[in-house]
Amino acid sequence: YIPKENSQAFLYLKRVLHWQQTNNKNTILVVDDSSSARNHIVELLKRRNFNVITANNGVQALEKLAQHKNIKMVITDLEMPAMDGIELTNEIRRVYTREQLAVIGISGASSGIHSARFIKNGADDFLRKPFCPEEFYCRITQNIESLNNIAKIQHAANTDYLTDLANRRAFFRSAESRIKEYINKKVPYCLAMIDVDFFKKVNDTYGHDIGDQVLKVIALYMRKHFGAGLTARLGGEEFAVLLHGLDTDYLHNKLDDFRREIAVSAIPAGDTSISITLSLGVVFDSLDEFSKQMNEADNALYAAKENGRNQIVV
Ligand code: GH3
Ligand code: MG
Numbered sequence: 001y002i003p004k005e006n007s008q009a010f011l012y013l014k015r016v017l018h019w020q021q022t023n024n025k026n027t028i029l030v031v032d033d034s035s036s037a038r039n040h041i042v043e044l045l046k047r048r049n050f051n052v053i054t055a056n057n058g059v060q061a062l063e064k065l066a067q068h069k070n071i072k073m074v075i076t077d078l079e080m081p082a083m084d085g086i087e088l089t090n091e092i093r094r095v096y097t098r099e100q101l102a103v104i105g106i107s108g109a110s111s112g113i114h115s116a117r118f119i120k121n122g123a124d125d126f127l128r129k130p131f132c133p134e135e136f137y138c139r140i141t142q143n144i145e146s147l148n149n150i151a152k153i154q155h156a157a158n159t160d161y162l163t164d165l166a167n168r169r170a171f172f173r174s175a176e177s178r179i180k181e182y183i184n185k186k187v188p189y190c191l192a193m194i195d196v197d198f199f200k201k202v203n204d205t206y207g208h209d210i211g212d213q214v215l216k217v218i219a220l221y222m223r224k225h226f227g228a229g230l231t232a233r234l235g236g237e238e239f240a241v242l243l244h245g246l247d248t249d250y251l252h253n254k255l256d257d258f259r260r261e262i263a264v265s266a267i268p269a270g271d272t273s274i275s276i277t278l279s280l281g282v283v284f285d286s287l288d289e290f291s292k293q294m295n296e297a298d299n300a301l302y303a304a305k306e307n308g309r310n311q312i313v314v
């Protein structure tokens, strides 16, 4: 049966074909105490190129989940020794949100109450055994697609569109928890605010597009110098980085290497090239709460501007 072009069924087939080529990153954990039931599901999934891992019961499933970080979906039977599918779903939801991992319950028991129990305990979907492959694939595809869409939305919400660095929201969210960790583990770190000097003049002289180009180049240099750190564009021509490392000297040198390389670089702009400089305000190993640290870095940045720009003030 060949569906009519652009019909829903046709578009679905197209999606499935696309999937077969692209879903090798999606690993699925199949949990069932019956080896024949397990093998049947594994066989169906392998036909669509999924990576598959198996477990005999809930306890084993939790172990495998802890071992394999790339599992996107768990398909679990209901009745199993040691830990059944409902308990497993419950345990999974204590650790993984629906945005991270999909759970599909399966049961041969005819009572409709099992699907409700699965869903109430955190499963995303339910299949009754025996199922036809068509329904099986529809449910798997639908659930993985919805996970992928969430991932896309999250990426868009956390990324600066122009530079592809973390945006303000993502920086505030991640930096705060990272700093807590550095303080707990007594890891030396610094928080730096970075602002382009006289950027308005770049726009006024060369136009907004060239201005954008300069911001992109700065982001590239940030990636180059601070690969291991958390880098972000906070807005406009203002950036931030959270770095950890050996000690204050090491961190200060890293920031200054970056500042100097930007200052001596000729950034290509149409027929000519532009030189720019940066001012940085930095806080080292502060025990203050995050928003206060940001204020302190901002004050230091202001001092760097007052003091003549193209420099770091601590
Ligand atoms: P200072 O050394 O005091 O920081 O001077 P400045 O000119 O860099 O600072 P000011 O705050 O006066 O100007 C910042 C300029 O950045 C103004 C704004 O038009 C420009 N800007 C903000 N966001 C963008 C952007 O996304 N693209 C471009 N091209 N320009 C931007
Ligand atoms: Mg069973």
Ligand code: MG
Binding pocket: none
């Ligand atoms: Mg300004």
Ligand code: MG
Binding pocket: 195, 196, 197, 198, 199, 200, 237
């Ligand atoms: Mg500026």
Ligand code: MG
Binding pocket: 195, 196, 236, 237, 238
């Ligand atoms: Mg500014």
